Amino acid sequence: MKKLLFLGILALSMASCGSSDEDEPTFSYNPIVAPENENQLLDVAYGDDPEQKMDLFLPAGREANVTKVFILIHGGGWFSGDKAAMNNEIIFLRNTFPDYAIANVNYRLATKESLGFPKQINDIQKIVAYLNSKNKEYHLAKQYAMIGVSAGAHLAMLYSYKYNSGNQVKAVCSIVGPADFSDPQYEGNPLFEQGVNYLVGEYSRYNENPSMYNAVSPVKQITPYSPKTLMFYGDQDPLVPSTQGGLIQDKLDLYGVYNEYYQYEGAGHANWTQEQLNDINLKKVNFFTNYFK
Secondary structure, eight states: OOOOOOTTTOOOOOOOTTOOOOOOOOOOOBOOOOTTSOEEEEEEESSSSTTOEEEEEEOTTOOTTTSOEEEEEOOSTTTSOOGGGGHHHHHHHHHHOTTSEEEEEOOOOOOSSSOSTTHHHHHHHHHHHHHHHTHHHHTOOSOEEEEEETHHHHHHHHHHHHSOGGGOEEEEEEESOOOOTTOGGGTTOHHHHHHHHHHHSSOOSGGGSHHHHHHTOGGGGOOTTOOEEEEEEETTOSSSOTHHHHHHHHHHHHTTOOEEEEEETTOOSSOOOHHHHHHHHHHHHHHHHHHOO
16 A cells, blocks of 8 residues: 555545535546556446446456445535545545545435435445446456545445445445434524435424434444444534534444544644644555555
8 A cells, every 4th residue: 555645735635515516637538448447437327317336446456346436425515515625535535545435425415306315325236236247347346435525425225234235345435423312402593404304305304203303313323333433523513513523422332333433623624733633544545455465
C-alpha cells in the first residue's frame, strides 16, 4: 500500500443533507478491460431507472476472489445529492488503497410520491447483486466495505446490519450518519423532519409510527454478526445529534462487535477543519488496513 502522502491536500467530501454539491474532479474513461490494466467504467447501469448508475474504478492486476471493493454512498437527506460528491473520497482511496476496487454509486432519490424506504435499500441490494454477478468478468472478490456520508452513511449502516446477505460486507464507515431515530434529541428538529419525511412519509416524530422508525434505524438492527464499524461525528452537528455515535457504539459493544467511534469538538455536519479531516483519513487508513484486508 502506498504511503499516505496526500493528507495535506485531500479533503473528505462532507455532503450535508439537502445541500448542493460543489464541482468535483472527474476522471477519464479507459476502455481497456484486461485485468492486468487499470479500468474506469463510468455510469454503469445496475438497474433500469436512470438514477441507478455507478462508477467503477478497477485496479491493475486485480483478481477474482481476491480484489475487494469499496462501495461509496453519497448523502443528501435521502432526496438529493449525487455520486460526484464522493470524488474526493475516490482520490483518497485510490492513493491509499491502490489494489482495491471502488464502486461510487447513485441511488433513486426520494420524492413525496416515492419514499426513500425501502427503494434505496433495494438499490443497494441491486448494487451488491450486480457486483456479485460480475465478479469473474471484472475480476473482483465478493467482499465489500461501505463508506457513507450523512444519509448515505445511514443507508450503508442499515444495509450492513440488516440486509447483508452472506455477510459479504466486512466493514462499514459512517460519517455523520443518522442511526437511531428513536433518539429524543431529534424531537422538534426541522432539518431532520424535512429529510425523514422523504424517507418514511409524513411521520415527523417517533411516536407517530414507532414500528417504521425502528425499521429504518440501523442501531435497532445490530446483531453479533454485524460488520466492524468505524464512526465519525461532530459535537456541534445541527442535524445529527451528538448522541448518535454513542448509541451505536453502546449497541455494538453489547453484541461484541468491534467498532471505533470518534467525535470531534466544534465540528458540525459539513464544516470540518483540515486538521480534523486529516485525522479522519489517518483513522480510515488504519481501520481498513487492519479490518478489510
